[in-house]
Amino acid sequence: MFKTETVSIEWGGKTLTLETGRIARQANGAVLATYGETVVLCAVTAAKSVKDGQDFFPLTVHYQEKFSAAGRIPGGFFKRERGATEKETLVSRLIDRPIRPLFPEGFYNEINVIAQVMSYDGETEPDILAMVAASAALTISGVPFMGPIGAARVGFKDGEYQLNPSMAEVAEGRLDLVVAATDEAVMMVESEAKELTEEEMLGAVMFAHAESRKVIGAIIDLAEKAAKDPWEIDLTDNTADIKKKLKDLVGADVAAAYKLTDKSARSNALNAARDKAKAAFADETPQTQMVAIKTMKKVEADIVRGAILKDGQRIDGRTTTQIRPIEAICGFLPRTHGSALFTRGETQAICTTTLGTKDAEQMIDGLDGLSYSNFMLHYNFPPYSVGEVGRFGAPGRREVGHGKLAWRALHPVLPSKDEFPYTIRILSDITESNGSSSMATVCGGCLSMMDAGVPIARPVSGIAMGLILEGKDFAVLSDILGDEDHLGDMDFKVAGTAEGITTMQMDIKIAGITEEIMRKALEQAKEGRQHILGEMAKALGEARTELSAHAPRIETLQIDKSKIRDVIGTGGKVIREIVATTGAKVDIDDEGLIKVSSSDLSQIEAAINWIKGIVEEAEVGKIYNGKVVNIVDFGAFVNFMGGKDGLVHVSEMRNERVEKPTDVVSEGQEVKVKVLEIDPRGKVRLSMRVVDQETGEELPDTRPPREPREGGDRGPRGDRGGRDRDGDRGGRRRPGGDRGGDRDRGPRRERNDRDGGNGGGEGDGGLPGFITGE
Structure with a gap:
């Protein structure tokens, strides 16, 4: 009978619980980790033997998010979890990087580490919990693992460090830092920061290390209760x-x-x-x-x-702090929205920036539901970049990881959506590689955005640092080569602006580094970053003020939320008509913010004018541009303000008498009109004769005033509704008797035969011209 063992600690305001013995009992080690209401199951299995001729360590880490953990069903056609998402790939790497160096050299047994998110509370990110669960499962499994490790997330807000903040708290603060460490030293760092100083970043790492030790203590307590017997393996160095x-x-x-x-x-x-x-x-x-x-x-x-x-003699003859020669060229490709060729020594990247509209945003389906990203960075590493023959196709884990690192470096300096309402995609194609192509992507990507006219806060540069450590002697290397990376002990990448750090990533091939080494690496990296920024400024010092002629233009318009329905129309009829007629793209959100985009400014202007015509009210006395849409006997109907029609009566077309409206206008003709009147029902009366049709300026009304009618004024017409057919003021009577009873009404006389009717001439109380008789 299996026995369940549990260890719990209070950590960061919540209870962390590690349990083993109840679930996945046939694995070498399995731990169910709970923090808040987020639960991760991690199972470790290891092969008992090594394949003949195998000379490498086949460690595979899989992290998977179950949609059921958040009470969701996957979107799209396939309703089950499929291939790893970008986030799952990144978290898998996050777990792999700190545990891989802790297996002894010469241990080549295949190991699988599978971490699955079983429950997600919407607040506690499962990545840290997955790292803790993996460390605990390895520690109790009996395999030769020189752990355990602990892990922690750190935020920074109002000068204070936050332990394991929620994603909402991270967004409000200035730092998202993940650290993994043994009890003695830091093993791995991953971060995104809003221009923090070196001291602030170092303080955050040390804060995370101190908190990680608490988790390490809990894992050791669990191992004392439930660890399996360690494997007996022969790792004698007989070389x-x-x-x-x-x-x-x-x-x-x-x-x-x-x-x-x-x-x-x-x-x-x-x-x-x-x-x-x-x-x-x-x-x-x-x-x-x-x-x-x-x-x-x-x-x-x-x-x-x-x-x-x-x-201090390096492979290529440089000193430990010297940066390789840099060449940067902007506007490298003629038809892209922005481009840069960045070369540092034998590392080279072609980076392009493409600007798109809202409908080009990336849709992400995750545990938190659907979300959209308007900034993407994709990194490609073809085999020819290192002079090799190899697989060329979909990006691997390394390419996804390097792209995300560069994304984190540039994301903090991007303008807000209100300031720059574009979707931005950076594509980095590595054409040569000999050390730190991810940092070349940061530099080239930054320059390509500036070339595209993206108003970033400040330029960003990046540098990769290396380490040689023998006992107490060490040397930190700036701008490492590929061989220095392979033969060294550390890959430490730092990117940032002249004001501070935007991202920091560290991987260690030994059992961790001390605070002294990290401080030295940060200081040396700062000097290198400043030098690279100076070289980048020679190509382009600041973002261009004009967008590329090939980039779409986006104009924004804020309308009242009550008018959203009018712009969209029934079933989207109106907005589809605007798009089809003008050629511009139109996006509207729930707050009434409208984005109109096109590479043709005239199309944007036409769409905006149309929308304004729908949402704005016409003003009496104001002059508008319009188009004749219909001609009738008594005048012409003119469309103005995009979505409104008004009548220009034949008498308002010219100052002189006009026999027929077609003598003056034709359908489709552009005219300028002045609003004379808007009646209570919203009908608009327009005039052309008081507007100069060439300039649009208002003209004085030169038409002579109307002469008085013969017989003088009509005087008060009285209560028309009270007249009877004989002109008396009583109730109205009709042939055939009183209206109140059943009767044969008989034939009605023509309206113009009525005494006091409406068909007479002027002065007799009639309305001329509207009703004609025989």
């Missing part, structure tokens, strides 16, 4: 003799190769030395040959690391 033989044989060749500054020449020389080493072990067993190949990498590392620590 000393092979290593000595290789150093004697090719040590000088390797040292000479690493003095070549050109990557291709250096690679050719190293390959020659490796072939020489392989030939020396050609008669040995396959296992010995495999060990010799791996030991050759150690020989190369010893030579490079020793040269750097001893005399």
